[in-house]
Amino acid sequence: MEVRVGTCGYAYMNPREFFGGDWRNRYSSILQAYATLFPVCELNSTFYRIPRLSTVERWRDEVDEVNSRFEFTVKASQQITHKIRFSKDSVNVYKQMVEICRRLKSHILLFQTPSSFRASDEDVKRMKEFFEDVDRSDLTFVWEMRGDWHQNRQLTEEVCRRFKLIPCVDPFRNEPLNFGEELAYFRLHGLGRESMYKYNFSIDELKWLKGKRGELNGKVKKVYVMFNNSEC
Template structure:
């Protein structure tokens, strides 16, 4: 089992200091705006060989240009280009965006790439068909692909299970809210806090909640060969250390 955080940007001392405390991090910068491959290689050189960096795929692949997060993308699109980005459609633009994402994964020597789809990417036949065509066309290059569906997908566990099986995807969940339905040998959980609104990251897990989390990831470990636990809340550095101490 590996425990880490979604990002190192707020960790005192940066990535190098972070890697001395943790063995895992999920790179968040790649979602908003892809770094230069040379920058990614520099990050890799800062950390021990055993340190693992997973990558959150570039939003150009998953989110429409109308998404507020696109403001940070650095891309200036022509009107005719906008309809070709996002929602895992098998367009030339999305396939190129994947290749650029994969290049960063290669530079970081990453094993897993996280693909997060937004709530407006609905559980429809069109979106399922596009997913199949997209994943059929891309070069994975040995990467494990982890999918975090949001929106109405969470009410359609059967569809998620089928897609993950057919497309060889890891089903990513917040284990404190639901359990993964894929049969993949890897489990990947992202912890967003337990506020009434699911993706309200302003949260600090209590000692009791950390104990319950330890129990749940322990159950995951019984049924999976590898388990990745990523905190994605405001108190993530503190909470991840608490969990690691409990698991020792």
């Protein structure tokens, strides 16, 4: 089983801590420096704002200079999940996300739904209209659910299987879900509050996480462990 560890975003990384004050002499950007330390980054700025394709191409070029095997996963625009909420109008936004993934050579697109997006017939219908209509290309869809979905495992499994979604879970908050897929995606937010910024995981917590990852041995071929808003 392959394990790929990275962070959700990269801009908060301080290259001085790893490469010293002269890091700019070696790397053209924080992203390029990051790509020498980690094999993967979840690009989550795309959730807030859709970047120009020229910017996206620059990101790919920067990492290729130091690590041609570097991988981006991409967080889908909030226009799809939070504002238009999987309506037909969101398909055009989705097409932009597909093109971003293509330029980045990304194979994973993450959809994060808000807690107000419920485990209800109405919201399942919204997902059906979207996921059964869009062209997936060669993308794998990962879904980070909020709200009451974790309390309704049967419906969650039904939705994931029906729409071919990989459930994204923070194993410190909810039991990892796997419905026969070959890939697992952990997104770690820290312990305590629902949104814990700059959380510093202890050695014991990381050992516990390693055990949770180990429970997936023989079930999946690849696990992504992505640290979000934490001291990595």
